[in-house]
Amino acid sequence: MILSGTVVVNSDKIIDDGAVVVDDDTITTVGKRNNIIDKFPSHDETQSDILMPGMVGSHIHSVQSLGRGISDDSELLDWLFEHVLPMEAALDAEQMEAAAKLGYLELIETGTTTAIDHLSVAHAERAFEAAGEMGIRGIFGKVLMDRRAPDGLIEETQAGLNETEELIQKYHGSFDDRIRYAVTPRFAVSCTEECLRGARALADKYDGVRIHTHASENQDEVETVEDDTGQRNIHWLDEVGLTGEDVVLAHCVWTDESERTILEETGTHVTHCPSSNMKLASGIAPIVDYLDRGINVALGNDGPPCNNTLDPFTEAKQAGILQKADQLDPTVTPKESILDMATVNGAKAAGFDTVGELKPGWKADIIGISTDNTQATPLNDILSYIVFAAHGENVEFTMVDGEVLMEDNTVTVVDAESIRQDARRAAESLDIKGTRSPTSS
Amino acid sequence: MILSGTVVVNSDKIIDDGAVVVDDDTITTVGKRNNIIDKFPSHDETQSDILMPGMVGSHIHSVQSLGRGISDDSELLDWLFEHVLPMEAALDAEQMEAAAKLGYLELIETGTTTAIDHLSVAHAERAFEAAGEMGIRGIFGKVLMDRRAPDGLIEETQAGLNETEELIQKYHGSFDDRIRYAVTPRFAVSCTEECLRGARALADKYDGVRIHTHASENQDEVETVEDDTGQRNIHWLDEVGLTGEDVVLAHCVWTDESERTILEETGTHVTHCPSSNMKLASGIAPIVDYLDRGINVALGNDGPPCNNTLDPFTEAKQAGILQKADQLDPTVTPKESILDMATVNGAKAAGFDTVGELKPGWKADIIGISTDNTQATPLNDILSYIVFAAHGENVEFTMVDGEVLMEDNTVTVVDAESIRQDARRAAESLDIKGTRSPTSS
Structure with a gap:
């Protein structure tokens, strides 16, 4: 699989128009998309605005x-x-x-x-x-x-x-x-x-x-x-x-x-x-x-x-x-x-020695975040957006160990709504409430 | 217009299964939806999970x-x-x-x-x-x-x-x-x-x-x-x-x-x-x-x-x-x-004396926020969600002075994308950049 976008390799290195090649659970290649895309014709390509370490x-x-x-x-x-x-x-x-x-x-x-x-x-x-x-x-x-x-x-x-x-x-x-x-x-x-x-x-x-x-x-x-x-x-x-x-x-x-x-x-x-x-x-x-x-x-x-x-x-x-x-x-x-x-x-x-940066040989734990929103506009500074303006809601893609867990804002690995429903039911059966519960009036 | 949902009137009062009636620029009635809905047959109804003062x-x-x-x-x-x-x-x-x-x-x-x-x-x-x-x-x-x-x-x-x-x-x-x-x-x-x-x-x-x-x-x-x-x-x-x-x-x-x-x-x-x-x-x-x-x-x-x-x-x-x-x-x-x-x-x-609470006679400045998300699950406490867990991304409806500015997460009063585009163009023409601009590599 090829993931393309602005690649935040780590806090030192950002690759504009970049790409990350993932084989099995590992990142194998990181670089400019133009230098990568033709070399892996059989790889599917998925795009995000920003790719960064999970x-x-x-x-x-x-x-x-x-x-x-x-x-x-x-x-x-x-x-x-x-x-x-x-x-x-x-x-x-x-x-x-x-x-x-x-x-x-x-x-x-x-x-x-x-x-x-x-x-x-x-x-x-x-x-x-x-x-x-x-x-x-x-x-x-x-x-x-x-x-x-x-x-x-x-x-x-x-x-x-x-x-x-x-x-x-x-x-x-x-x-x-x-x-x-x-x-x-x-x-x-x-x-x-x-x-x-x-x-x-x-x-x-x-x-x-x-x-x-x-x-x-x-x-x-x-x-x-x-x-x-x-x-x-x-x-x-x-x-x-x-x-x-x-x-x-x-x-x-x-x-x-x-x-x-x-x-x-x-x-x-x-x-x-x-x-x-x-x-x-x-x-x-x-x-x-x-x-x-x-x-x-x-x-x-x-x-x-x-x-x-x-x-x-x-x-x-x-x-x-x-x-x-x-x-x-x-x-x-x-x-x-x-x-x-x-x-x-x-x-x-x-203790995961090859997790936390997007480098060849490191584990493919990668997230994609969207910049198509007002809080990312104008996008004057990539790291500034990530650290000071983005929220979890802006994450659109999540991969761990080379497996896609969320794509296009939709969790693919489980049924998110049924997990939320089970949680609501469990909280109800335990009678868990805050001081201003939904039924206060 | 009738807006229905859990109504946060102010920090003291929350009405479960509530409704707010808006006529022109003003809130005219606030209460339980059941007591309201039949009295205003000609009013359109819009639903949000939580309605609160803007x-x-x-x-x-x-x-x-x-x-x-x-x-x-x-x-x-x-x-x-x-x-x-x-x-x-x-x-x-x-x-x-x-x-x-x-x-x-x-x-x-x-x-x-x-x-x-x-x-x-x-x-x-x-x-x-x-x-x-x-x-x-x-x-x-x-x-x-x-x-x-x-x-x-x-x-x-x-x-x-x-x-x-x-x-x-x-x-x-x-x-x-x-x-x-x-x-x-x-x-x-x-x-x-x-x-x-x-x-x-x-x-x-x-x-x-x-x-x-x-x-x-x-x-x-x-x-x-x-x-x-x-x-x-x-x-x-x-x-x-x-x-x-x-x-x-x-x-x-x-x-x-x-x-x-x-x-x-x-x-x-x-x-x-x-x-x-x-x-x-x-x-x-x-x-x-x-x-x-x-x-x-x-x-x-x-x-x-x-x-x-x-x-x-x-x-x-x-x-x-x-x-x-x-x-x-x-x-x-x-x-x-x-x-x-x-x-x-x-x-x-x-200096707006009738803004900031959802009360009859007050201005219809109202927002609707969604609880259909993981950060609102379980919804043990309405005010806790609003103050400690919700983000702006959870706002789905915005009304000011009785006019709907955003509905179903879509800004209706202007074209949001064209505003973002104009902003990007203006920033580019001014050469505004942070220290880690998008083209750094």
């Missing part, structure tokens, strides 16, 4: 999708323990599948091709199967919580680790290695030392398995960990093995100098979730300092109850402008760095 | 639309004097019209029905005519700059005031009183005392004419005014008459206690432009304090070179979440208050 959602909660908008205007720990965890605990296997599919549908529609996805304690296999079938790439993990968790989510430590190992054996490297495993302790507050060390042991035992957890999102969380362990959170995580090049820490809003040094020296990946941090009043993460230190910073939308969408374009804009306001310096997060965070940095965090 | 863009620069994305990652005064003002100065009458129409097209498409629009020094009549023809409501003003302005924008003081008065006489109250005048000095930095006092005199002379200017957006601006006048900016504006219930001050990021007291005591309106303030590294405006003081705070997208869209939904979300992060308190800007800022507060700032 976005990487480096910290999401697909299975929270049924709780979109259920707890606005509330603070992280209340939001989590009063609203979101009870919802997660209530989901049966069918509802979990409905939630995960809704999340993956939104990713496909809005241009995310790789996810680092924090599932729930139960029914993780439904999400793995859904992600596999729906064609997205990612690292996924059942959540581990062995203390401070509501009924229905708390597990005996070894039971959670055992189930994790079974899921690793079943799904890590599955679906042509699109689907990999991330051992996923929720956060230090809800995990004992045994649980956290067990997570590290599993990641060490299985090649390529990563660790994904929340860290230092909120001041109360940091204080709780300090009360528990006598240490700052990142020090504690480092002591029990939850730092390193195979570890993705979401948020890292509240870190001190010594903790940042640990992140830097261990090569730990940080996922920045600016909209979630803002909406939950968690704070503004010190991303500019992380970037200055060479820490790999990726981007994530977090979940629909806290963002309230998985649209990676609005998150890129947020990351682009929030640090400027916080630092009173517009140069700290140039749009090129934001595109990196939203694409190749996320792939690096997830 | 958004009010309370500080925009329609005529900067050709400069979308031309100066990303730069600071306000550089951005203004190096990039945006030279572009404004270069626009001839045709190009100014193309720019304004592009801006108004984006407003119509994304659900803004009333604008407080800062034009440019020259060719303001092209924007007035365009706004009048295209059907939007608003207060508009030719810009006054009689010092510290580039060639092509600087005017002799009295010449600018004279032209302002001619425009007031021609356009204030025109197009069935949809179009009104706001005397528009750019900001204190670029206006002499004579100019500012002249602006006040004109507003006093003509009933209903307002004043719209920028104030205390940036620290360098505040220092410049202090160097010029020996006073903090809001004190200076107050001294020369640019505070009061007929004054709209955009931004007000950098104000001290005494200045806030002036804003409060004079009933001056403040327009919050969070994304612009973030992108230009201006800072985070003390909106929570303004709200606590009872100051009327409205919302604005500012201009396409600094936002980079006029989508009022993304701006509402930004306003909703930025203050939470800044104050570390998620309750400071509840979604109800954000909807007020985006609608009725803006109408109040603009």
Whole structure:
């Protein structure tokens, strides 16, 4: 297949009138369309205004999708323990599948091709199967919580680790290695030392398995960990093995100098979730300092109850402008760095070494976005449109691993309307409601 | 005409299975559809998923639309004097019209029905005519700059005031009183005392004419005014008459206690432009304090070179979440208050007393938004969807003053594609480019 359009190879290189040749799951040729088109007469050609690497959602909660908008205007720990965890605990296997599919549908529609996805304690296999079938790439993990968790989510430590190992054996490297495993302790507050060390042991035992957890999102969380362990959170995580090049820490809003040094020296990946941090009043993460230190910073939308969408374009804009306001310096997060965070940095965090740029030999994870709209007019600057003006609605084409998941704005790999209907039904049966539900009058 | 759907009357009242009856330019009845539909057999019915008051863009620069994305990652005064003002100065009458129409097209498409629009020094009549023809409501003003302005924008003081008065006489109250005048000095930095006092005199002379200017957006601006006048900016504006219930001050990021007291005591309106303030590294405006003081705070997208869209939904979300992060308190800007800022507060700032809510006797400025999309699924909370998840792309119907401007996602009042084409041509002829223009490779 040949994809043609303005090709954004990465944040450094844009090819006008370009083309990308895809064979099987791989990009084989990238260049000027004129130099390519005649050499591949048997390849079908598909056109988009802009072709770019698929976005990487480096910290999401697909299975929270049924709780979109259920707890606005509330603070992280209340939001989590009063609203979101009870919802997660209530989901049966069918509802979990409905939630995960809704999340993956939104990713496909809005241009995310790789996810680092924090599932729930139960029914993780439904999400793995859904992600596999729906064609997205990612690292996924059942959540581990062995203390401070509501009924229905708390597990005996070894039971959670055992189930994790079974899921690793079943799904890590599955679906042509699109689907990999991330051992996923929720956060230090809800995990004992045994649980956290067990997570590290599993990641060490299985090649390529990563660790994904929340860290230092909120001041109360940091204080709780300090009360528990006598240490700052990142020090504690480092002591029990939850730092390193195979570890993705979401948020890292509240870190001190010594903790940042640990992140830097261990090569730990940080996922920045600016909209979630803002909406939950968690704070503004010190991303500019992380970037200055060479820490790999990726981007994530977090979940629909806290963002309230998985649209990676609005998150890129947020990351682009929030640090400027916080630092009173517009140069700290140039749009090129934001595109990196939203694409190749996320792939690096997830451990996919040939994902996140459109280069020969790299995986064919490609999205096409339209410029036939007012927000792209005039199109004075391609990267500016991508980072500051485009929305997920402008994505018209999504390909992962060489497979077309959406074309001409229509999801081809599943029936989008039936996924939305299943999600509505599941939310109704669970009686999920926000404060201003549709029937209020 | 009857419009039916879930009716968001205002932030307090939502009517499920509701309907709004529009006669001429006015809403005559609002209620349950079942109680309404049989009483108006001769009225056509149009359905939307959600009907709500049109958004009010309370500080925009329609005529900067050709400069979308031309100066990303730069600071306000550089951005203004190096990039945006030279572009404004270069626009001839045709190009100014193309720019304004592009801006108004984006407003119509994304659900803004009333604008407080800062034009440019020259060719303001092209924007007035365009706004009048295209059907939007608003207060508009030719810009006054009689010092510290580039060639092509600087005017002799009295010449600018004279032209302002001619425009007031021609356009204030025109197009069935949809179009009104706001005397528009750019900001204190670029206006002499004579100019500012002249602006006040004109507003006093003509009933209903307002004043719209920028104030205390940036620290360098505040220092410049202090160097010029020996006073903090809001004190200076107050001294020369640019505070009061007929004054709209955009931004007000950098104000001290005494200045806030002036804003409060004079009933001056403040327009919050969070994304612009973030992108230009201006800072985070003390909106929570303004709200606590009872100051009327409205919302604005500012201009396409600094936002980079006029989508009022993304701006509402930004306003909703930025203050939470800044104050570390998620309750400071509840979604109800954000909807007020985006609608009725803006109408109040603009001086349209019966705009911004869907109530009998109020103007028929109504938008319809779709919930048939993944980001609205499940629809657990109507206001949450509007404030935190919807984008301008979800607007499917736009009515101003009882006239349908867009229906079924298609702008009916003008040919959208020809406006976009004219804008592209104008940008090309001006050689407007960003740093990563479409032809970079």
